[in-house]
Structure formats: C-alpha cells, structure tokens
Amino acid sequence: MGGLGIDLGTANTVVGTPDDGIVLNEPSFMLVRTKEPNRALAIGTEARSLVGRTPIGITPVRPLRDGVIVDLESARTFVTAIVKRVSPGRRYGVRPKAVISVPAGATPLERRALLEVGHEAGLRKVGLVPEPVAGALGCGINPLEPRAHLVVDIGGGTSEITAICFGGILSHRSCRLAGDELTNALYHYLREEHNIVVGELTAERAKLGAPDTDEGQSLVVEGRDAATGRARFVTLETEEIVDALRATTAGIVHTLTECLEDLPPQAIGDVMSEGLLVIGGGAMLRGLSQLLEEAFGFPVKTAERPLTCVAEGATACLVHPEVVAAYSS
Numbered sequence: 001m002g003g004l005g006i007d008l009g010t011a012n013t014v015v016g017t018p019d020d021g022i023v024l025n026e027p028s029f030m031l032v033r034t035k036e037p038n039r040a041l042a043i044g045t046e047a048r049s050l051v052g053r054t055p056i057g058i059t060p061v062r063p064l065r066d067g068v069i070v071d072l073e074s075a076r077t078f079v080t081a082i083v084k085r086v087s088p089g090r091r092y093g094v095r096p097k098a099v100i101s102v103p104a105g106a107t108p109l110e111r112r113a114l115l116e117v118g119h120e121a122g123l124r125k126v127g128l129v130p131e132p133v134a135g136a137l138g139c140g141i142n143p144l145e146p147r148a149h150l151v152v153d154i155g156g157g158t159s160e161i162t163a164i165c166f167g168g169i170l171s172h173r174s175c176r177l178a179g180d181e182l183t184n185a186l187y188h189y190l191r192e193e194h195n196i197v198v199g200e201l202t203a204e205r206a207k208l209g210a211p212d213t214d215e216g217q218s219l220v221v222e223g224r225d226a227a228t229g230r231a232r233f234v235t236l237e238t239e240e241i242v243d244a245l246r247a248t249t250a251g252i253v254h255t256l257t258e259c260l261e262d263l264p265p266q267a268i269g270d271v272m273s274e275g276l277l278v279i280g281g282g283a284m285l286r287g288l289s290q291l292l293e294e295a296f297g298f299p300v301k302t303a304e305r306p307l308t309c310v311a312e313g314a315t316a317c318l319v320h321p322e323v324v325a326a327y328s329s
C-alpha cells in the first residue's frame with residue numbers, strides 16, 4: 001500500500017507512509033532567491049536555521065499562515081520540494097496518492113487551494129481529512145464511533161478545538177493563539193520588562209525551555225540590550241515565564257469554553273468520562289495540561305506524539321478511506 005499522509009502545518013510539515021511510518025518532519029520554511037520565488041533553495045531545518053541571518057537577495061518564506069495556504073505560488077513550490085524529497089519514485093513517473101490534513105475550520109476555497117497545490121506538486125489522488133480527526137486517529141481513537149471526542153490542537157499559528165462524533169463535527173472553535181503567539185508574548189515580555197531584544201529562535205527556545213512551574217527553576221536568555229545595542233544575558237524566573245504566557249493561555253481556555261458551550265449535554269457526558277485529547281506542539285507546553293484540568297475538571301490526555309499524530313492519522317486514512325469519505329461532507 002503506497003501513498004503519503006501529509007500534515008502541512010504553519011510551523012511543521014510531517015509526512016508518513018503506510019510502510020515506513022514518518023519519513024519527513026521538518027519546519028514549514030523555505031528559502032528562495034528574491035528574483036526566483038518558484039524554486040526552493042533550501043527547505044525545512046536548513047531554511048529555518050537561517051531565519052534572522054538571511055543574506056541579501058534571499059527571502060525566507062513560510063508557505064502557510066494559520067494552517068492554510070495564503071499564497072498559491074509559494075505553497076506549490078514548497079509542497080513540490082517536499083514531495084520530491086519523500087518520493088524518489090517520481091523519477092520514474094510514479095505519482096503518489098495522498099491524504100492531506102486540513103484545519104477543521106478551513107473554508108471551501110482554502111480546501112480547494114490545497115487540492116490544487118497537491119495536484120500541481122505531482123500528487124495523483126488527493127483526499128483531505130480534518131486535522132482533529134487525523135490527530136484522533138493517530139492517537140488510536142476511532143473517529144467513526146458513536147461517541148463524542150474533544151480534540152484540542154495547539155499548533156504554530158492556530159489553536160483549534162473540535163468535538164467529533166460518528167463521522168461528523170459536533171462543534172468547532174479556533175483562535176490565533178498558539179505556538180507563534182506564545183513565542184511572541186515572551187519576545188515582548190523580554191523587550192518591555194528586561195529591555196532586551198532577542199531573535200525569534202531565541203524567544204522560541206525560551207518557550208520550549210520554560211521550566212516546570214513547581215520546580216522553581218530559572219532560564220538564561222541571550223540578546224541585545226535595547227538601549228546600548230550590546231550583547232546581554234537575562235535570567236528569567238519560572239513565575240515570570242508563566243506570567244508572560246498567561247494572557248495567551250487564558251485565551252485558549254476561553255476558546256475551549258466557547259466550544260464546550262456549543263456541545264449537546266450527551267456529548268458533554270462523553271467528554272467528561274473520556275477527557276480532552278490535546279495534540280500539536282503546544283500540547284507540550286509545561287503546565288498546560290494541569291491548567292486545562294484545573295479550568296474544566298475533565299481529565300486531560302496529552303497525545304504521546306503530539307507533533308506527528310496528525311500525519312500518522314492522515315497516513316492511516318490511506319488504509320481507511322471511509323474516514324476521509326465520512327468527514328468530507
């Protein structure tokens with residue numbers, strides 16, 4: 001059984017195959033020459049490592065925003081490079097089929113753009129599956145069973161909260177408060193409270209290294225003094241990091257509350273006994289599951305592989321096309 005399961009995310013792109021599992025897991029970044037925007041010079045980790053130090057004449061591009069395609073040309077260039085990298089068989093004219101995950105809240109136009117890009121990138125038959133459905137499947141949940149499941153996906157650009165049941169979506173909410181916004185919040189906190197300017201990669205590293213709230217640790221961050229321009233170090237205490245991220249995490253909790261308010265009582269009962277499933281890179285933010293548990297009183301299950309479960313589920317859809325069919329209407 002061939003084919004590709006693709007999670008084209010704002011922050012990361014993950015690809016799996018039924019035979020080999022995850023075969024690509026790279027940042028959704030590419031570098032192009034400013035004068036030649038439809039040829040990728042570098043993609044993924046290599047391209048991402050040049051953010052903040054890109055030479056003149058070269059442009060770093062993030063092909064997706066908030067989980068959807070905003071510029072067809074850069075998305076086509078990126079997906080073509082990804083498909084080429086994972087399917088060397090194309091040299092012999094083989095066009096792989098694919099299931100691509102798409103935000104549950106994507107518009108028909110955004111879905112069509114993704115299908116178009118997939119075909120132009122050399123994919124044969126493209127199916128789309130909502131990300132929370134793929135994520136649930138990748139975590140071993142059957143999205144066709146007559147039982148409600150609530151999936152909280154905290155990605156790079158958006159947090160999506162979706163209740164699914166029996167091949168359909170019960171309720172859905174999303175907000176632009178996710179990984180990028182958490183990184184941004186730390187960047188601004190450092191700028192305003194410590195007068196230090198850090199690069200995007202440093203702000204993200206500070207977020208990933210956020211110490212456990214109950215361990216009372218601290219974190220050293222390096223940047224440029226906003227007043228003198230000199231290099232400087234700052235020590236961030238645990239409470240400060242939690243404070244800097246509080247407004248963003250509160251926004252995610254608020255969106256989750258709205259989604260729960262839309263759920264019928266029977267479905268709430270399922271969620272209370274099953275718990276919430278948290279997927280996406282943001283699921284690994286320290287203290288997040290505790291915060292959600294305290295806010296809602298439901299059990300919170302963090303996916304075992306939050307960064308790859310959506311691609312794993314999209315790959316599983318190649319073997320279970322009935323899931324794609326059920327959630328495509």
Ligand SMILES: Nc1ncnc2c1ncn2[C@@H]1O[C@H](COP(=O)(O)OP(=O)(O)OP(=O)(O)O)[C@@H](O)[C@H]1O
Pocket residue numbers: 008009010011012013028066067068154155156157158159178179180204207208279280281282283284285286306307
């Ligand atoms: N240990 C961690 N703690 C906190 N955040 C993390 C951790 N690891 C990764 N992240 C964040 O997760 C985000 C990426 O998650 P993911 O790959 O699920 O997003 P995506 O699917 O590309 O985005 P989207 O769903 O918005 O399209 C990044 O913002 C990254 O900084």
